[in-house]
């Protein structure tokens with residue numbers, strides 16, 4: 122790597138010190154404050170830190186953190202990788218990630234959907250991985266049609282190689298201005314945001330994974346990679362069993378995206394796949410915590426599409442605890458609960474907690490799902506018989522449970 | 531199969547206007563009718579399909595700018611909703627769906643876009659987004675308890691003489707002039723977005739009563755009341 126200019130070196134070093142201080146004083150993991158300090162001293166720091174590295178940006182409504190982790194794990198096969206492992210997915214987090222591994226030849230950065238155009242412009246990343254777009258915390262997040270429009274403008278005229286999920290019409294539309302796209306059939310479980318053509322607004326006709334607009338020529342491109350249940354078919358038609366440790370269909374989809382990105386870095390499937398198997402949990406997701414003979418597996422679900430993924434992973438034989446908050450990071454509005462079909466939980470013992478348990482309780486009542494309301498997560502756990510229980514929580518509810526049980530990862 | 535006597539609930543354009551939990555209004559109406567022994571039939575009308583004219587209660591929800599403009603153009607061309615409300619059907623129009631019932635509303639660049647002219651209102655794009663909890667006292671003539679819900683919009687709506695304000699805002703922005711929503715005949719428009727009826731079951735019952743007639747049997751509303759009180763206490767205490 123070429124040397125950073127002196128000013129950038131200094132900014133980067135001071136940022137790292139701030140991050141260390143933040144961790145030592147227990148104020149956080151340091152991944153944001155360090156980057157902020159660095160950017161304050163040198164506004165051009167991200168560009169300079171990104172220069173001369175092979176970078177992949179990963180964006181989507183759901184699965185960014187996990188897919189970033191999977192790609193990172195794969196690329197460790199060929200060299201050191203800088204990554205925002207704690208999910209700080211805005212420019213300060215990216216500065217911090219790249220500062221901490223300043224000699225790493227590779228970088229894999231999770232990027233907030235809104236920030237993708239800015240981060241792509243600044244870093245000139247060679248690879249961009251786009252997975253899905255769906256409704257998410259509308260009181261603070263941007264409208265998704267508008268987001269896809271911004272992706273189109275950002276990708277147009279750049280040499281970036283895009284890896285995109287062609288089963289999601291809005292992602293396809295957002296990616297299709299790029300000069301080079303590798304299409305991946307990664308599946309789409311949540312379809313409620315893509316019944317209309319992003320190009321003309323006409324109705325989309327759908328048959329299995331395929332889709333096409335009834336009124337214009339916009340249609341699903343032919344995929345080079347195909348997720349087929351528990352296997353992936355690569356561009357040469359070879360079939361690989363996706364025997365990864367992370368559970369559920371959504372993670373197999375994330376894994377296929379990761380394999381396609383790895384290949385864009387010239388890392389073949391036979392070397393990347395064993396690396397994906399090493400990932401067992403991501404920032405606490407899928408971790409099991411234990412108290413007094415009860416083993417609780419933690420599933421994070423932040424929006425309706427995420428709840429569908431969590432239901433896919435949850436064991437129908439087990440009781441289930443649901444915890445919902447509505448703090449800033451969760452979105453202050455709980456309306457989205459009405460987009461989730463909770464009827465799948467009928468017949469399981471269901472326990473409801475979190476700061477907005479009354480919203481969830483009414484939602485379940487209208488869905489005819491019996492439940493018990495608990496003041497706290499500890500109370501809900503204590504009501505379980507010894508053994509396993511699944512937990513689905515949204516963002517801050519999830520973090521509260523994690524911090525109470527220690528940050529087991 | 532639904533019988534001829536079933537209450538027909540028509541959800542307009544879930545593929546364009548159902549951004550955030552709008553399905554809740556359908557589910558709450560179904561539940562409150564069914565718990566009273568009233569059979570229901572729900573019709574989801576996609577934007578490529580004609581709007582049936584013989585429904586009892588029509589629901590239309592919120593959406594992004596572009597889908598809102600598309601929905602307005604299609605409903606104007608279709609004409610089914612006009613004919614249904616002229617026949618006396620009830621209509622709950624929420625957020626983007628509320629705006630398009632007027633003569634005009636603001637598009638994504640603030641440009642005026644033609645609405646359906648079903649309600650005597652006109653909307654423009656305001657200077658700032660109104661996001662947050664909303665509390666409002668309903669027009670006494672309707673005899674409903676305090677409205678509670680969430681708003682998230684950029685609209686400013688002026689009411690003409692053909693409609694009455696639905697409520698006076700205690701907290702939040704609503705139409706932008708101290709009032710929230712409007713009503714006339716069997717039509718209610720509101721900025722309370724998404725599942726407005728889940729937080730205001732009495733409003734759901736008003737729509738039902740308009741079509742079913744007579745006194746509706748009381749229901750055990752404990753779950754609704756617990757949520758309403760928690761929300762109203764929290765929001766009003768925040769000042």
Ligand SMILES: [Zn+2]
Pocket residue numbers: 318319320321322323334335336337338339
């Ligand atoms: Zn089209």
